[in-house]
Amino acid sequence: MQTFGTRGDVHPFLALGIGLRRRGHEVSVATSTDFKAMVELAGLEFREIPGKAADHFxxxxxxxxxxxxxxxxxTALVMKxxxxxxxxxxxxxxxxxAEGADFVLTSMICRGYGFAGATAPWGTVNWWPMTPTREFRAYKTPDLPLGAAYTRFTHAMSAQLEWAVHRPAVNKVRTRQGLPPLKKSPMGTLGVEHPVLYPYSPAFLPPPADWPARAHVTGYWVWERPEQEPPARLADFLDSGSRPLVLALGSAWPVYGEQTFHAVRDAVRHAGRxxxxxxxxxxxxxxxxFRVxxxxxxxxxxxAAAVIHGxxxxxxxxxxxxxxxxxxxxCWADGPYWAARLAGIGVAPAPVPFQRMTAERLRQAVAAVxxxxxxxxxxxxxxxxxxxxxxxxxxxxxxxxxVAAAV
Incomplete structure (x- = not known):
């Protein structure tokens, strides 16, 4: 398995690797050295991909x-x-x-492995839908009332943009290895020739009826780690009154800043919680x-009575x-996409986009939930x-x- 990026890009692969190992498979995880200890804690073999873990914030x-x-x-234009x-x-x-592997599973950023001339059967993982469909438009594309043809076109447009990122490096590698450069995007092979795994819940976002057979919404990949003893003071806080709300903004806290904490705290206080x-x-x-x-x-x-998150x-x-x-x-990336979906299935009120966050909008959202x-x-x-x-x-x-089909 090959993955690169942040902790969130690695953690689900470890859960899957543990599951494969329990079935008797030998599993290696190739990623940056930042996650070597985490890979080995999961009982999996570590292999290195050069580079540092993404630390955008x-x-x-x-x-x-x-x-x-x-x-x-x-944001991509200012990133290193x-x-x-x-x-x-x-x-x-x-x-x-990947040498000696019977099968290789790549994350999004590692798909260059397959496009550059993979010798082993391979598949890929995507955190949001990328397989073309007429049921909903592609991630981060304009919402225009132009019908099913436009909806499907957005996926072709999105695929071309992704291929544009991979193409220079992929074709450089192919040329070095005596392979012809790819003139046409290989993105259309994903879900058709190579399986695509979506590790989110079909109860949250069901697969469209027009997806190909090799596009799979599997459910979340959860690493069931041994329970850790919670902080005693936090347990006491939870037991001392009604259910609190939880504010969890993860690695994006540097973007949100202390001002977001104050705005959320005031909204929660206004609700008497x-x-x-x-x-x-x-x-x-x-x-x-209570801060932890x-x-x-x-x-x-x-x-929690509710979780406030990005x-x-x-x-x-x-x-x-x-x-x-x-x-x-x-605030960015896939946050607006998933926030809209959460509101759409009725488990959240309308999102409060960080860039347009006000005290009143936060109060209304907390009150609504x-x-x-x-x-x-x-x-x-x-x-x-x-x-x-x-x-x-x-x-x-x-x-x-x-793997069985490739033998």
Whole structure:
């Protein structure tokens, strides 16, 4: 398995790797050295892909860009990106890491491995839908009332943009290895010749009826780690009154800043409720606010009246599994996409985009999720479905079928 990026890009692969190992397979995970200890803690073999883990939120230019706009394209223009030669070198190291494999599963950023001339059967993972369909438009494309033909066209447009990112490095590697450069995008082979796995819940976003047979919505990949003893003071806080709300903004805290904490705290106080804050800048607590730097979401979230978050993939999954309602304050990347979906299925009020966040909008969102019983009822139902899914086992079935078909 090959993945690169942030902790959220690696963690689901480890859950899947543990599931494959339990079925008797030998599993290696190729990623940056930042995650070597995490891979080995999961009992899997580590193989290196050169480069550092993505740390977008330590870059002041990235923070300033996101605070102005949720546009991923705008932010990408200010991010520090590898040169074509550096990207090509990484693809070659991916090829070395995959030597001897019966099957290779790549993350989004590692798909260059397959396009550059993979010698082993391979498939890929995507965190949001990328397979063409007429049922909904592609991620981050304009919402225009132009019918099903336009909807499907958005997927072709999105695929071309992704291929444009991979093409220079992929063709450089292919040329070095005596292979002809690819003139036509290979993106159309994904889900048709090569399986695509979507590790989110079909109860959250069902697969469209017109997807090809090799596009699979598996359910979430959850690493069931041994339960850790929660902080005693936090447990006491939870037991000392009604269910609090939880504010969890993950690695994006540098974008949101302390001003977001104050705005959320005031909105929660206005509703007469308490607040648990996970992570973020150091700050003072109070009788109605408990701050903790790190805690097991699987333990904490089910004890919340609602979770306030940025709708990032991992936190969205944890909140759905907990079966509690959401208040979303998306700031960039896939946050706006998932926030809209959460509102669409009735487990959250309308999103409060970070760039347009006001005290009044936050108060209204918090009040909506607390005063209306429907989001909590809907969240309970969705949570039961999500917890009943066999995401890792389903993904293992897909991979084993792909290996058997290639023999």
């Amino acid at each position: 330590s870059d002041p230019d990235v923070i300033r860009s996101i605070r102005k706009s949720a546009s991923s394209l705008r 990106r590898p040169t074509t030669e550096e990207f090509a070198h990484s693809v070659e190291r991916m090829q070395e890491a 308490r607040l648990v804050v996970v992570g973020g800048p150091e700050g003072t607590a109070s009788d109605d606010v 730097q790190e805690v097991d979401y699987g333990w904490l979230f089910p004890k 709708a990032a993939f991992g936190t969205t999954a944890d909140t759905l599994r907990a079966g509690v309602p959401h208040v979303t304050v998306p 607390l005063d209306d019983p429907r989001p909590a009822e809907r969240a309970t139902l969705i949570g039961e479905r999500v917890r009943a899914e066999r995401g890792v086992d389903t993904a293992c079935d897909v991979i084993e079928t792909a």
